[in-house]
Amino acid sequence: MQTLISGYRTTLSNILSNKQTFLLSVATITIAISILGLFLLLFFNLNGLLSSWNREEQVIVYLDDDISSSQKENLEDIFSNNQQVESTIEVSRETAWAEFQSNVSDNLKPLLSLEFNPLPASYKIRFRSSDNRLSHIREFSKILETQQGVESIEYGEEWISRFEKFMVFSKIFLFAIGGLLSLGLILIISNTIRLSIYSRQDEIELMLLIGATPRFVKIPFLLEGMIQGLAGSVLALFIIGGVHYYLKSKFQSSIDAMGMDFQFIAEPFLFGLIGLSVLVGFMASYISTFQFLYLLNKK
Amino acid sequence: MQTLISGYRTTLSNILSNKQTFLLSVATITIAISILGLFLLLFFNLNGLLSSWNREEQVIVYLDDDISSSQKENLEDIFSNNQQVESTIEVSRETAWAEFQSNVSDNLKPLLSLEFNPLPASYKIRFRSSDNRLSHIREFSKILETQQGVESIEYGEEWISRFEKFMVFSKIFLFAIGGLLSLGLILIISNTIRLSIYSRQDEIELMLLIGATPRFVKIPFLLEGMIQGLAGSVLALFIIGGVHYYLKSKFQSSIDAMGMDFQFIAEPFLFGLIGLSVLVGFMASYISTFQFLYLLNKK
């Protein structure tokens, strides 16, 4: 405890007497964590965008015109028992015809003069997003096709599969880039802290010579590394917040039109960033001081 | 020239006598440039993906059944005179009907029994991608509508506008993140080089004291910064190449299905990365040495 308190005091005076290298390290950490944070921001918003696209119906089940109500109940049971179905909307023949009439393109106008309603009633089904959604939809469609009262099944296989692939592609890329980015920035932060400790070898040596315990030598450096990590990440959060605010105020309108909101990084990730940064500061200092002490002792 | 040669020799011996800080700086640059490069890789491939989506037709011009050939020529002139039109495909009434028959969904099957062909001939037009494509398409459609022989115009306004917005959104994000990333990593690289020069203040001071010209002092540091930048960026390119090769061999099949190829960073950008890194190395060294010389002189 005594060591911690005086270690704390020593840390402060160390920082004050090596202002410039301390500030350079903090600046580097700030930048590195900002980059990570902006990437997270991108990740969250792309994710939001992708999942807003997910809101659309993926399967339409067309019904026989003479479907019985027990057959209908049977179908609805099947829908509600399936874990992956998110929602179903029932569309009656009349609604379908009305919708068709209002949406029909000019060149199909002649159809409007038909005296009968050629359109069937239907269920529009939306599925939860999951990795194997497409194959699940295929299987589920096969089951539905065999049910009585079902005329036909329509699902935009091509569009769904393209979309799913895009999702997979994006996820691979986001995770790969995100992983490499985190790893890279962590390495950068620890390199920076090590460089800043390198310039203090003499100090470490002197402390040991005038009777400091190895722990007393390490603690101020560890604390300093953690303070650098903390300061850097907190500054970074302000920067990320600023960028978010700017983008939001500038582009919210065009984003609105896409039916989504500009999201900020989720709270656990914010604290995760700070924690990560402090941890990296600690580890880098620990490894560097450990290395010095080891080298000094070998000498 | 003499200064350059001996500066070169001094640089080498400097690097050898400060191996560890040199390597730490190079490692940091390698990581930073790798991150930038991976981002470029992402950018190029997303761009490829987006532009493959761009290949689809955006406007369909339906023709009167009794259009004259001079009216047709007039239309084709309009198309070919418009800078933004990328290609046009003519679809005859027969082709349209055949396409419709093969594509029609089950619930519209009753239409197939019609005795007449309700579909008009058409032109499918594809536009070059540009920022104001949507508004251009709107204007162009208005012009076409007034032409004789044109029955109606169809364009998927909603889909196009959503897609355009997605493009805009992606571009803003890619550019914003890319810009901040570049800026951030450049700052990190220069901070690192400055930290590594900081530990050599005594050396700079001594050189000046024993009669070196300011230029002689600067040159080895500038060369060293450039070598760090060069070494770091070349190593980074190997890393990026490795990641690209890995992703390609692992995911090419699923990417193939999307009708696109895994692209590598275009050559000019590769050289751009190296050049940027060398330039940053140079600038950082220049600023740091300049700063020291300035401080020394003030003292």
Added chain:
Amino acid sequence: MIQVFNVVKMYDGSNPVLDNISLEISKGEFVFLTGPSGAGKTTILKILFGWESFETGQVLVQGINVGKLTHRNVYTLRRSMGFVFQDYKLLPNKTVFENVSFAQEVIGHDQKKIRFKTWEALKNVGLTPKKDAYPAYLSGGEQQRIAIARAMVNSPAIILADEPTGNLDPDIAIEILKLFEELNQKGSTIIFATHSQEIMKAGNHRVINLNRGKVVSS
């Protein structure tokens, strides 16, 4: 207090820097250590301080077997000693006052005591007016006196002074010598490495004369 038996020290495996040295210094003694440049004076002081290893032999300091100390517990030895380094080893980023008080912080003294003792030590070497200056802004002799103040400030049982008056003018050098003698009177054992005949004459203590790693006279 200090016993050195048949110590051999080689840096590069060939020429011994200390060649079978034996010494005995009793508690409360004041000895001069002298000899030409490169004779091994600094090396022997470093060995007593647990700062250099040695090939063969035994070193006992205050009953501690120095050869057996590891880096984890060598601080126990060093806390009972003050070392005036030949190259001062001042921290350039700390002021004079901080440099001296740092030596006490490191071994965990409390803040009030530190201020008082630092002040005292600076007064002894005549540097109170410079207490807020950084080492780079001091003359060579002033820097040397900070190094002396730092070694004395904890009133250690043993003081190893490596050429502590090399950069001082004769008057101040004699004053510093007197300071060491006062501490010696109060019980500290002192080993004072020096080249200066004048200092050795003024001190009139036992002189250990090294040459090429051997004790020539003692």
Added chain:
Amino acid sequence: MIQVFNVVKMYDGSNPVLDNISLEISKGEFVFLTGPSGAGKTTILKILFGWESFETGQVLVQGINVGKLTHRNVYTLRRSMGFVFQDYKLLPNKTVFENVSFAQEVIGHDQKKIRFKTWEALKNVGLTPKKDAYPAYLSGGEQQRIAIARAMVNSPAIILADEPTGNLDPDIAIEILKLFEELNQKGSTIIFATHSQEIMKAGNHRVINLNRGKVVSS
């Protein structure tokens, strides 16, 4: 050769460190500069070297008006001078040989000449066996001799030696003094700051005595 007129130097704006100093040293002269710790010896050498500014007065060295030099052309002055720094200023990452040859590289000599002259200079101070060692692995006196070798290696017209024998034993100190005298014979003007009465007696040259920034005797 060297003329100093009414120079006043203050570091902190209050106490002058050099208080209206005037000096004249002619070409080929050998002078000792002495005075108590903090008297201003190093400061005056630094001023002659264009390393410190001064408030008022005039300094002429080899016809160069030192006060008018800017940092862009001060190297012309320094190339005609050798400076033995009181704190040596050796580069820890270079070997003894590199430290000495560095001083010639910096002013653009060619490689062959450098090797030869470095070797010569190391022989003069008796350090050829240590030529591949790093400064941290040398004794205090050995380090001091590298600093001397480096200052001499370009056979400069003027040598400013700041306490160059503080860490040397009397025998070697006298040898070093002889070395300076040889250079002096070959035409170098030498200013030798020292505290040692023995050296000044052995040299028997003009002595400039400073105290509190004033010339007490000359």
